[in-house]
Amino acid sequence: MQNQSITQKLANPTRFMALSGAILPWLTALAIALIAFGLYRGWTAPPDYQQGETIKIMYIHVPMAWLGMMAYGVVAVSSFGLLVFRHPLADVSAKAAAPIGAAFTLLALLTGSLWGKPMWGTYWVWDARLTSVLLLFFLYLGLIALRSSIEEETLASKLTAVLALVGVVILPFIKISVEGMSIPWLGLEIPAWNTLHQPSSVFRSDGPKIHSSQLYPLLYSALGFTVLFFALHMKGMRNEILRRRVKALRMAQVDRARAEEQMAAAQ
Amino acid sequence: MDLGPHATFIIASYAAVSFVLGAMIAWLLYDGAQQKRLLEDLEARGVRRRSRGGNTKRKSAE
Numbered sequence: 001m002q003n004q005s006i007t008q009k010l011a012n013p014t015r016f017m018a019l020s021g022a023i024l025p026w027l028t029a030l031a032i033a034l035i036a037f038g039l040y041r042g043w044t045a046p047p048d049y050q051q052g053e054t055i056k057i058m059y060i061h062v063p064m065a066w067l068g069m070m071a072y073g074v075v076a077v078s079s080f081g082l083l084v085f086r087h088p089l090a091d092v093s094a095k096a097a098a099p100i101g102a103a104f105t106l107l108a109l110l111t112g113s114l115w116g117k118p119m120w121g122t123y124w125v126w127d128a129r130l131t132s133v134l135l136l137f138f139l140y141l142g143l144i145a146l147r148s149s150i151e152e153e154t155l156a157s158k159l160t161a162v163l164a165l166v167g168v169v170i171l172p173f174i175k176i177s178v179e180g181m182s183i184p185w186l187g188l189e190i191p192a193w194n195t196l197h198q199p200s201s202v203f204r205s206d207g208p209k210i211h212s213s214q215l216y217p218l219l220y221s222a223l224g225f226t227v228l229f230f231a232l233h234m235k236g237m238r239n240e241i242l243r244r245r246v247k248a249l250r251m252a253q254v255d256r257a258r259a260e261e262q263m264a265a266a267q
Numbered sequence: 268m269d270l271g272p273h274a275t276f277i278i279a280s281y282a283a284v285s286f287v288l289g290a291m292i293a294w295l296l297y298d299g300a301q302q303k304r305l306l307e308d309l310e311a312r313g314v315r316r317r318s319r320g321g322n323t324k325r326k327s328a329e
Contacts (some may be wrong), residue, residue: 043268047271052273053269053270053271053273053274053277054273054276054277055273056270057276057280058275060280060281060284061280064284075291082284091275099291100291103287103288103291106287107283107284107287107288110280110283110287111283111284113279114276114279114280114283115276115280117276118272118273118276184302228288232291232292232295235295235296235297237300238299239295239298239299239302241301242299242306243298245300245302245306246302246305246306248316249306249309249310249314249315249316250309250314252314252315252316253309253314256314
């Protein structure tokens with residue numbers, strides 16, 4: 001027992017509840033501080049030379065888009081953990097991350113649309129980036145709907161995990177949709193699709209393409225929302241563990257009532 | 268602060284984020300409080316897991 005890894009130690013829901021209960025307030029406070037600092041720096045930064053004040057939308061749109069995808073990564077890794085390692089908390093993690101990821105993806109779509117209208121002249125175009133993010137949102141809804149449509153919890157977990165792993169193909173598709181992909185040693189050359197959406201301005205091989213007065217507020221904001229995601233995810237996992245304990249107690253109650261009925265009938 | 272001719276779009280974006288994340292946080296807090304109350308209620312009534320040789324084969328994170 002002394003040689004347990006961190007993952008094994010956290011596999012115990014009781015231990016996870018104790019640890020997360022201690023961490024959660026600090027994580028929440030850190031998220032609020034980082035978001036407030038990032039947005040303050042963003043709102044006091046000079047306007048963009050091309051986009052003017054609408055650049056302020058970037059400080060929320062970009063983190064929402066990143067986290068919409070990252071949350072799906074969490075769902076996928078958790079699903080893998082459930083199917084391959086049968087980690088007791090993997091399904092709890094996947095279930096808790098899905099609605100949060102759906103919320104972030106919805107916000108990426110909404111804020112992107114509200115940014116697109118003044119910049120592109122339209123709220124929506126059916127181009128590769130926007131459509132693939134919309135598909136990601138539908139995929140989240142599909143995961144939530146599939147799980148809630150199957151009453152038997154173990155079966156629901158497994159089927160949802162399989163769908164989540166199949167759906168993970170959407171993540172590179174979202175990335176490739178704007179920037180294409182070139183892996184010369186593999187002979188792989190995927191051209192970028194024709195799209196209104198701009199390529200990444202931050203994570204580029206030739207360095208960030210935005211001014212530091214906008215880059216740092218964006219990074220603080222993104223870090224803050226990322227910490228917020230983990231705080232929300234942790235809270236969602238805690239709720240799910242409590243829900244399963246309630247269910248287990250109700251089952252025990254029913255079992256006991258049945259046993260008592262049988263004993264009474266036998267007498 | 269002058270947000271220029273596109274102020275409505277900027278304010279609407281921040282309002283959407285505040286509303287959706289606010290609703291998500293409120294739901295998580297409500298759900299947590301609800302589950303905690305249900306659990307305490309069951310425990311107060313003396314319900315125990317596997318109290319009568321309950322099913323020990325369940326593998327979920329109970």
